[in-house]
Amino acid sequence: xxxxTSTTQLTETAKPGEAGQHQPxxxxxxxxxxxxxxYRQGIRAIGVDEIVRQAGVTKPSLYRSFSSKDELxxxxxxxxxxxxxxxxxxxxxxxxGDPRSQIRAFLTRVxxxxxxxxxxxxxxxxxxxxxxxxxxxxxxxGEANKRELRRRLRAMAAEMGAEDADTLGDxxxxxxxxxYVSGQLFGPGGPAASVAENADRLIAASLKAR
Amino acid sequence: xxxxTSTTQLTETAKPGEAGQHQPxxxxxxxxxxxxxxYRQGIRAIGVDEIVRQAGVTKPSLYRSFSSKDELxxxxxxxxxxxxxxxxxxxxxxxxGDPRSQIRAFLTRVxxxxxxxxxxxxxxxxxxxxxxxxxxxxxxxGEANKRELRRRLRAMAAEMGAEDADTLGDxxxxxxxxxYVSGQLFGPGGPAASVAENADRLIAASLKAR
DNA sequence: CTATGTACGTACCGGTCAGTAACAAAGTCA
DNA sequence: TGACTTTGTTACTGACCGGTACGTACATAG
Numbered sequence: 220x221x222x223x224t225s226t227t228q229l230t231e232t233a234k235p236g237e238a239g240q241h242q243p244x245x246x247x248x249x250x251x252x253x254x255x256x257x258y259r260q261g262i263r264a265i266g267v268d269e270i271v272r273q274a275g276v277t278k279p280s281l282y283r284s285f286s287s288k289d290e291l292x293x294x295x296x297x298x299x300x301x302x303x304x305x306x307x308x309x310x311x312x313x314x315x316g317d318p319r320s321q322i323r324a325f326l327t328r329v330x331x332x333x334x335x336x337x338x339x340x341x342x343x344x345x346x347x348x349x350x351x352x353x354x355x356x357x358x359x360x361g362e363a364n365k366r367e368l369r370r371r372l373r374a375m376a377a378e379m380g381a382e383d384a385d386t387l388g389d390x391x392x393x394x395x396x397x398x399y400v401s402g403q404l405f406g407p408g409g410p411a412a413s414v415a416e417n418a419d420r421l422i423a424a425s426l427k428a429r
Numbered sequence: 430x431x432x433x434t435s436t437t438q439l440t441e442t443a444k445p446g447e448a449g450q451h452q453p454x455x456x457x458x459x460x461x462x463x464x465x466x467x468y469r470q471g472i473r474a475i476g477v478d479e480i481v482r483q484a485g486v487t488k489p490s491l492y493r494s495f496s497s498k499d500e501l502x503x504x505x506x507x508x509x510x511x512x513x514x515x516x517x518x519x520x521x522x523x524x525x526g527d528p529r530s531q532i533r534a535f536l537t538r539v540x541x542x543x544x545x546x547x548x549x550x551x552x553x554x555x556x557x558x559x560x561x562x563x564x565x566x567x568x569x570x571g572e573a574n575k576r577e578l579r580r581r582l583r584a585m586a587a588e589m590g591a592e593d594a595d596t597l598g599d600x601x602x603x604x605x606x607x608x609y610v611s612g613q614l615f616g617p618g619g620p621a622a623s624v625a626e627n628a629d630r631l632i633a634a635s636l637k638a639r
Numbered sequence: 640c641t642a643t644g645t646a647c648g649t650a651c652c653g654g655t656c657a658g659t660a661a662c663a664a665a666g667t668c669a
Numbered sequence: 670t671g672a673c674t675t676t677g678t679t680a681c682t683g684a685c686c687g688g689t690a691c692g693t694a695c696a697t698a699g
Contacts, residue, residue, distance in 0.1 A: 220604075226600075243648095259561070260561060261472075261558075261559060261560075262472075263474065263565030264559075268687090277648050278648095278689085279647070279649095279690095280648080282687090283646080283647085284689065335439075340558065347560050348558050348613070349471060349558070350557075351549060362615075365615065367612070369615075384622045386626055388622045392611060393603070393606065393608055393611060393621070394600070396611050397610075399610070400609070403558070404557050409466035410579060410598075411603070413596045413599045413603075414594055414603055417599070417600030420600070420635060421600075421627060423634055424630040425630060448687095454675085476656065477656085477657060477658085487678070488658075489659080489676080489677080491658095493657065493676080498657065498658090
């Protein structure tokens, strides 16, 4: 995944006086380490001790900025989601008014990333699988993201002129999720490499079918 | 603490005379409970104490039959895989010589199950996501299953006469994995309901291109 | 020069984790 | 009957879990 620093500002309370960056710098280090470890190894697999150790801080510092480990995980996922939509919107912006090309551009990138040796899929999908319990803070982030993604894919399918736009949009979502999962199961040479091609074929079939 | 001899064995106990197969009574109960808990809540989320408690046995009994929790998880997945292929082969047997109908039959069932309220996806896929570490016993079972499924889907695509059979087979695999994941993310009304329809459209597009 | 707030660390909590040792009880089969 | 096998019982280990009470260094504000 992109190892951007992306200082997710949290509780920016500009103190009266000068406008220097003055918030707890421990929280940033903690979130940065948590994002790496949670994504690569899973949330349940990583303890808070390991996070604070790698961040070079102490446990109370973690709990001053995050009310619980679950909330830290949810914060990690919210930051993850921001980057996800950046990638998605980037593909959309590259082909204005051409949703089919937008999908192809997005999935070409997904397919490429998904066959990297240490690919670990979608952090939000993985978190929802790790936490099946309804209402878990981490799971809620993933569920909301997937609902919105579904909504947008269906809208793009309608924009393409597909008669059964909802079915096509859902089909695209299935292919995307399949690429996320298969990417980390197969590694290089896996079926995710063909996600863009399969999506385009499915689009073609859904447009000309009727 | 009923430590006396009259321990009111749990109801039916065909102990005397009859030559019932009495091999590992405790191991079966343990595996049965583990399968339920591991599938529904995840492997990392369930401790061995909870398993032995619900199975009505003790921890040493678990470790007499299974060398470790990881090995118990792998055993659960191997049993899960047996049932998976039973369902798959059942769909195949229902439509001899007609791979397109075989896929449709299999995915119709998958789509139906995937929109049940408490659907939890594929146990093997979930386990691989829970354990990204290469070589983990549970992960190995899932990886082997997916490789074999890919092989069979590609063979069926070739049997259909698809020009690019490998791409079609991989596309079907992506749709299947997507249904597993989306089913547990969306619940009823989710995109997994359309997996059979989308797969059939993809097949049609891949055949027509010939 | 205090007074206050902030950022942080030390040390610790009770609970749970997977896994084991040693021994007793009970059923199986000859 | 007696040998064998399977299971239960109790108690324990050491590591780790998420989370916290409390003290301290330091920067300002008055």
